[in-house]
Amino acid sequence: MTPTEFRKKVRDNEYQKPTAGMCPGYAQTNLIVLPWEDAYDFLLFAQRNPKPIPILEVTEVGSRELQTLGNDIDVATDFPKYRIYRNGKMVDEYLSVVDFWREDLVSFLIGCSFSFEDLLVDAGIEIRHITEKANVPMFNTNIPLKQAGKFSGNMVVSMRPIKSSQIATAVNVTNRLPGVHGAPIQIGNPAEIGIYDLTDPDYGDAVTINENEIPVFWACGVTPQAAVMASKPKFAITHSPGHMLITNISNKDLSV
Amino acid sequence: MTPTEFRKKVRDNEYQKPTAGMCPGYAQTNLIVLPWEDAYDFLLFAQRNPKPIPILEVTEVGSRELQTLGNDIDVATDFPKYRIYRNGKMVDEYLSVVDFWREDLVSFLIGCSFSFEDLLVDAGIEIRHITEKANVPMFNTNIPLKQAGKFSGNMVVSMRPIKSSQIATAVNVTNRLPGVHGAPIQIGNPAEIGIYDLTDPDYGDAVTINENEIPVFWACGVTPQAAVMASKPKFAITHSPGHMLITNISNKDLSV
Numbered sequence: 148m149t150p151t152e153f154r155k156k157v158r159d160n161e162y163q164k165p166t167a168g169m170c171p172g173y174a175q176t177n178l179i180v181l182p183w184e185d186a187y188d189f190l191l192f193a194q195r196n197p198k199p200i201p202i203l204e205v206t207e208v209g210s211r212e213l214q215t216l217g218n219d220i221d222v223a224t225d226f227p228k229y230r231i232y233r234n235g236k237m238v239d240e241y242l243s244v245v246d247f248w249r250e251d252l253v254s255f256l257i258g259c260s261f262s263f264e265d266l267l268v269d270a271g272i273e274i275r276h277i278t279e280k281a282n283v284p285m286f287n288t289n290i291p292l293k294q295a296g297k298f299s300g301n302m303v304v305s306m307r308p309i310k311s312s313q314i315a316t317a318v319n320v321t322n323r324l325p326g327v328h329g330a331p332i333q334i335g336n337p338a339e340i341g342i343y344d345l346t347d348p349d350y351g352d353a354v355t356i357n358e359n360e361i362p363v364f365w366a367c368g369v370t371p372q373a374a375v376m377a378s379k380p381k382f383a384i385t386h387s388p389g390h391m392l393i394t395n396i397s398n399k400d401l402s403v
Numbered sequence: 404m405t406p407t408e409f410r411k412k413v414r415d416n417e418y419q420k421p422t423a424g425m426c427p428g429y430a431q432t433n434l435i436v437l438p439w440e441d442a443y444d445f446l447l448f449a450q451r452n453p454k455p456i457p458i459l460e461v462t463e464v465g466s467r468e469l470q471t472l473g474n475d476i477d478v479a480t481d482f483p484k485y486r487i488y489r490n491g492k493m494v495d496e497y498l499s500v501v502d503f504w505r506e507d508l509v510s511f512l513i514g515c516s517f518s519f520e521d522l523l524v525d526a527g528i529e530i531r532h533i534t535e536k537a538n539v540p541m542f543n544t545n546i547p548l549k550q551a552g553k554f555s556g557n558m559v560v561s562m563r564p565i566k567s568s569q570i571a572t573a574v575n576v577t578n579r580l581p582g583v584h585g586a587p588i589q590i591g592n593p594a595e596i597g598i599y600d601l602t603d604p605d606y607g608d609a610v611t612i613n614e615n616e617i618p619v620f621w622a623c624g625v626t627p628q629a630a631v632m633a634s635k636p637k638f639a640i641t642h643s644p645g646h647m648l649i650t651n652i653s654n655k656d657l658s659v
Contacts, residue, residue, distance in 0.1 A: 190447060194458055202450055205450060
């Protein structure tokens with residue numbers, strides 16, 4: 148299925164699940180939509196925290212269209228699932244946010260680690276949550292972000308168990324993709340970053356960790372959602388964790 | 404001389420020249436200072452044009468202090484020379500801009516290709532403008548930037564003549580430094596990007612190009628100045644081309 152065909156299914160609410168492993172080769176993105184009054188603070192927050200918040204595109208104020216990531220994308224319908232936050236509290240999840248759209252909204256499309264998963268697979272590395280048909284496990288950490296205006300909070304990470312013999316490869320492959328979180332931020336010591344139970348993720352699903360595997364942590368595009376909860380802007384729309392936009396650009400385009 | 408010692412000389416107006424080759428190993432930066440009303444547009448302009456405008460740090464509104472690049476830096480005194488623009492026209496050059504400072508100004512510190520020059524020297528590559536004690540030659544091009552709000556314009560590039568046998572090395576060395584413009588944007592065909600006379604740069608000085616050398620072009624942090632002239636914000640302060648801030652961080656810190 149091409150990204151355009153896949154997004155058609157999403158737009159028609161025929162696909163409502165996590166997107167890991169879908170349309171291999173194409174970049175996926177996270178989303179946060181904020182009112183114009185919060186846009187500068189958030190753009191600066193991203194500039195100061197590029198590992199968890201690598202911005203791939205910012206829309207014009209009020210627009211639901213993209214330029215760089217694909218010219219047939221509707222930001223308000225093409226993610227399988229959205230969350231709406233008011234004053235830092237999640238209101239509910241929605242399949243479309245067309246009814247909530249406003250002329251003062253700015254959308255930030257943020258690189259996603261799902262983008263590098265097929266490059267890891269190409270390198271012979273198993274992605275456990277794809278094998279187990281689960282959502283990637285994601286965890287809040289104790290790693291503070293650099294504040295910008297009203298935005299602050301701690302980093303969220305995604306975790307993949309990787310065989311000890313393949314960790315160096317996983318680092319090298321992802322290091323070349325700074326636009327989708329780049330190299331891991333930590334390997335093998337969850338307690339050091341405030342994660343005490345790998346079987347109980349804060350977002351997504353737990354996955355099996357085998358004996359010869361080490362948990363590897365990458366900065367995660369759910370970080371802005373944690374920042375929204377911590378910073379309480381009046382209104383925000385995000386994707387639902389794991390339920391990404393599949394863009395028209397290839398992961399290779401994001402490689403340096 | 405340490406960066407702190409060097410900046411002391413600059414602050415006392417004892418050093419007023421271009422900074423190429425000074426304090427080897429330490430990152431240098433370009434500068435643009437804009438009123439708050441233009442800050443979002445410029446930050447977005449940089450996000451959309453990361454090759455010429457790789458932002459290393461943004462100050463708090465009104466502040467002349469930095470956090471990441473060094474905590475003993477004064478943005479208004481520590482560049483050897485500044486330019487002030489009003490409505491897109493350069494007013495004059497100044498050794499300090501303390502007298503022009505306002506509470507609504509935001510400073511953008513932008514990566515500089517001088518940062519990678521000592522890594523090129525380490526790789527055995529001669530940097531001609533350092534050998535000739537000249538400022539690096541810089542040229543306006545016909546390469547359009549992506550617009551953001553009021554900001555648009557064409558890319559400015561710096562040029563270094565490199566031996567044919569060393570161009571691959573120059574690409575590899577600079578490719579690892581996306582924070583200071585990264586790999587060249589073009590090699591060997593100046594007319595294609597609108598440059599018709601290499602002996603007549605738009606900024607800086609002409610340098611000798613030997614027979615076995617090819618002109619190699621990197622995106623340049625003077626680009627925001629060309630954008631200022633094209634986009635005419637009411638007020639802007641920039642560094643004078645080639646007259647950079649030397650920071651406390653090492654070029655290695657910028658490597659990926």
